[in-house]
Amino acid sequence: MDAATLETFTSPVILFFVLGMLAAFARSELAVPEALAKGMSLYLMAAIGLKGGVAVSESGVDTTVAHALLAGIGASFLIPLFAFAVLKGFAKLDTLNSGAVAAHYGSVSVVTFVTAVEVYELRGIPPGGFMVAVMAAMETPAILTGLLLARKAIDKTDAKNDQGTGELLHEVFFNASVVLLLGAFAIGMISGASGFSDVEPFFQAGFKGVLCLFLLDMGLIAARRLMDARAMTVRLALVAIFLPLVNGALGTILGSAIGLDVGSAAALGVLCASASYIAVPAAMRLALPQADAGIYLTMSLSVTFPFNILVNIGLIGALASRLAAA
Amino acid sequence: MDAATLETFTSPVILFFVLGMLAAFARSELAVPEALAKGMSLYLMAAIGLKGGVAVSESGVDTTVAHALLAGIGASFLIPLFAFAVLKGFAKLDTLNSGAVAAHYGSVSVVTFVTAVEVYELRGIPPGGFMVAVMAAMETPAILTGLLLARKAIDKTDAKNDQGTGELLHEVFFNASVVLLLGAFAIGMISGASGFSDVEPFFQAGFKGVLCLFLLDMGLIAARRLMDARAMTVRLALVAIFLPLVNGALGTILGSAIGLDVGSAAALGVLCASASYIAVPAAMRLALPQADAGIYLTMSLSVTFPFNILVNIGLIGALASRLAAA
Amino acid sequence: MDAATLETFTSPVILFFVLGMLAAFARSELAVPEALAKGMSLYLMAAIGLKGGVAVSESGVDTTVAHALLAGIGASFLIPLFAFAVLKGFAKLDTLNSGAVAAHYGSVSVVTFVTAVEVYELRGIPPGGFMVAVMAAMETPAILTGLLLARKAIDKTDAKNDQGTGELLHEVFFNASVVLLLGAFAIGMISGASGFSDVEPFFQAGFKGVLCLFLLDMGLIAARRLMDARAMTVRLALVAIFLPLVNGALGTILGSAIGLDVGSAAALGVLCASASYIAVPAAMRLALPQADAGIYLTMSLSVTFPFNILVNIGLIGALASRLAAA
Amino acid sequence: MIETVIRKRIEILTDTALQRRVTDAIDRAGITGWTVTPVQSGKGREGRWREERVMGTDKVLILTIAPQDKAMALAEDIAPILTSHGLLLSMWDVEVIRGERF
Amino acid sequence: MIETVIRKRIEILTDTALQRRVTDAIDRAGITGWTVTPVQSGKGREGRWREERVMGTDKVLILTIAPQDKAMALAEDIAPILTSHGLLLSMWDVEVIRGERF
């Protein structure tokens, strides 16, 4: 374990996540009120969006940004195809659930991204502000691929599909986190550094502390779900580690290839590696109610999320540094 | 649009309000948990009260303060008479609902005031700390006038009125926002600047950021209500813009006339222009349940509130500056 | 009233508590949403735990710390015996309720401790960081003594006791506040001052402000419960003042005797003086449902808690200073 | 086998601002207790609403269990404000254990 | 004595994501209104869940009062998604005051 990794494990942000998991495993009643957790998640999205927008208002937009956006959207569309093949081939999951799970891996986890940004800033390789826009752009394409894959399995006589499609498309494009991330990003771009300075004590200074409490809650929720998991198999758990490893490495390589700086390439890797546990599950409830939420939530939230936070963010950062040095 | 107005529109505080309205119009599911919204509103009132009290503990109390209080209380009593005439005469609203709506326009909106203070501070014309006390004093007199106007319309055989009156008077004088504003104001006066310095990082540094998130929520709520509005007419909407324009101008002139500094005169204008959407609706539910909440809430919250935030605060500030220069 | 005491009463922290009590006595509807109150209590525990851990990581652990821990645990076990005797002898309370109430006085109140730390820091006698660990250690031993005392009164044929005991022991050792306090303490020790600096703006700068709002809520709750109290007698109220006075003095003397610095000795006194109103009531619901919650909650929350905040913290601090000077 | 008795269960939906009036009426009817549960949103003749406690437009559901005669007395007592303030009342028979408590 | 009439009370437990579908169905059935109340946790065939709005696993309870025929029309209309989306529906007779409202 090198010095940088060690530093990660002495960071309060990571340690609060570990505390949450331990408390849940010990069956402690510790819990963060839901309204507060929701509020912290709004805060984190508004803050990361604002900071990204301010950074872009300073640095300006160039072709690299456009490339990063295209790379992210492409990855979000394609990752589910790869995930689907692994899920069906190796984990023997049926078509319906494979499609549902695959959609999660193509999309992203905001908190994983936010944590990675903190870690990479500590290591001196801060990702570019535009990566926030990349993240927002990657949230939803995967849902479409996942549904196309899964729909093969669904009886064509299933009624009410039409109502569902309209609702779904709307949910996909105006989903709360996309709106807030992009909205705050735009506000950051419009206000610039001078406008931001007014709200900086709130959105900047408090950021890491809020992230601590939020990760405490995520640790509690992830571990509790793991203990209640019934539909999980060893093979599914392995897939939930294999996918972020491979997607993370490929995403980082892609980022380097299109000329992103070290931190941004690593951030693209983290976005590819992370799996959604908010936007995509909500869409699946609407579009694929027959799929088993016990499978996709447990995989993304209780296996992939902790793996990314505790191990993979570090690995991806190391890979990006090596690629840049090469 | 002059430079100052432009600066308003690049301020994150105002932009988050706009984001909230846009998100609601796009029917996004974005929402701030209610417990959090309530908490932010407590925070804003405690902070503004404290700051006002500390400012007065520094500046001391003179006759100007007494004049401002009297002017505010008088305005709160009288504005409903004017509003009532316009509502009946121009908008053809019945007596009952005209009285109910009129009460809202005589009272004040705390968030409008807080936003105005931020804007005027940016423009270099900060209102005096005692204006917080003026605001608290203006919250409730209008309720009495509004009820007197409306009660003419109510059947005298209506039972249970006596119980209602006691409850109502208590609600009017010990209503949560009056108690918190005046309580925090008193704490600020007692602690003074030295006592306040301890809690300053929380109540001062975080203030604008919290205001951003709170206005995001207000934008969502105001726009959603507007879309669901059924009882609104074009004439009522026009009144909801006409009243703040006229009341704001008159209040500012009154403030100048009694010798207030520029910022305080503008703040008095804003208080006259703003309409209550918390204390007065709650009182109307108890005292005038037959009045249509769809009318008074939509007017005050969905038309007057955004108009004040986006346009009128700027106009009033310009008027106050001009009066001072004259 | 000396200068230091006066300073206490001009501190916003204490004044917000007074405001809460006054608002409740005036039957104002002012209320802090429960999710927010819960969140603030998590925040305060995480912050105090972190700060304690960081302090210990700086100062190191010596035998004084071990002595303080032993003294605290011993006090928590023994105080209920004394309290029980007073409750039965003077207040004529029955065995069952005396045991239940006694358990509360052996345990501690986190907010009383936190407030005391603020007051003692103002006075220049900051308690040592390890006192947080002492507090966590004192939360639960008293529950066992209290139950042993009360169980004499319970019919042996009472069923389901076995299930209860397992649940109870678990609740006692993995209770949310113990887990969070000790967990945050451990995180503080691991991260040290350098790791803590990242999250300091959130956990340090905001601390006193959050404490203000939290004490506002505590004042509201304490006073409301007092007004609704039915099972209280004058003798019980006297006991609820006598116990913190005596326990506080004894605890301070004990702290001095084992060689603690002034602030830490006073803090031990405050821990002995304070009565639990979170962990112990929850345990009593499970283990002694026949005991009257109206008695133990009203005594600890509505009499002892305000007495400690407003009077006893000051007295204990003065005693500790005198003992150190002697 | 345990014994059950029949009681009326009454549920009243009301504005939070009026909660006190309803519970006072329950106390007046001599009923032993009541329980208040939260409400999130709804639709009625006046259109949709969401819980907006900030704005005083929130509601609660008050439930109480009582013997038939007291239940009718409560309904009788509360009928006038039911109409004027737009409350919603429904009631039905339930079985309870320990009937002497109600 | 006040008069009461018999209506059906229907309660439907559903994922929050599907709330809109259920209330649309209630509107389609011509019922005058509905009320949504929050839910904290539960256990069903898929195991336990806690309210985790962050994750979209939360549920609500929707209650509506309607005359018998409209209630049956609603049940009929909603039956397909009841099974596919795992909703829970129960209904029973209640007495209401001001029956003309429902």
Place this chain on the structure above:
Amino acid sequence: MIETVIRKRIEILTDTALQRRVTDAIDRAGITGWTVTPVQSGKGREGRWREERVMGTDKVLILTIAPQDKAMALAEDIAPILTSHGLLLSMWDVEVIRGERF
């Protein structure tokens, strides 16, 4: 027309601290599931209370739908702690769709 069957609906009001005991009893009775909803405040023999989760004085309402025999088994099982811990239980017949689920 869809078919409905009759089941018992049981609602139990309990301290949050005892929630686990009640749901364990439901599981023991072989009932397929349960749902927990929040409670805000109330009044009983011990006076008023408000939800004060900070202080452990909060309560929840647990509802479960079961066939008659299992419902009675549950009531039987839970009766002792009903009295000692001051729980409140009421039950009534409801119609459900997809009766095989319960």
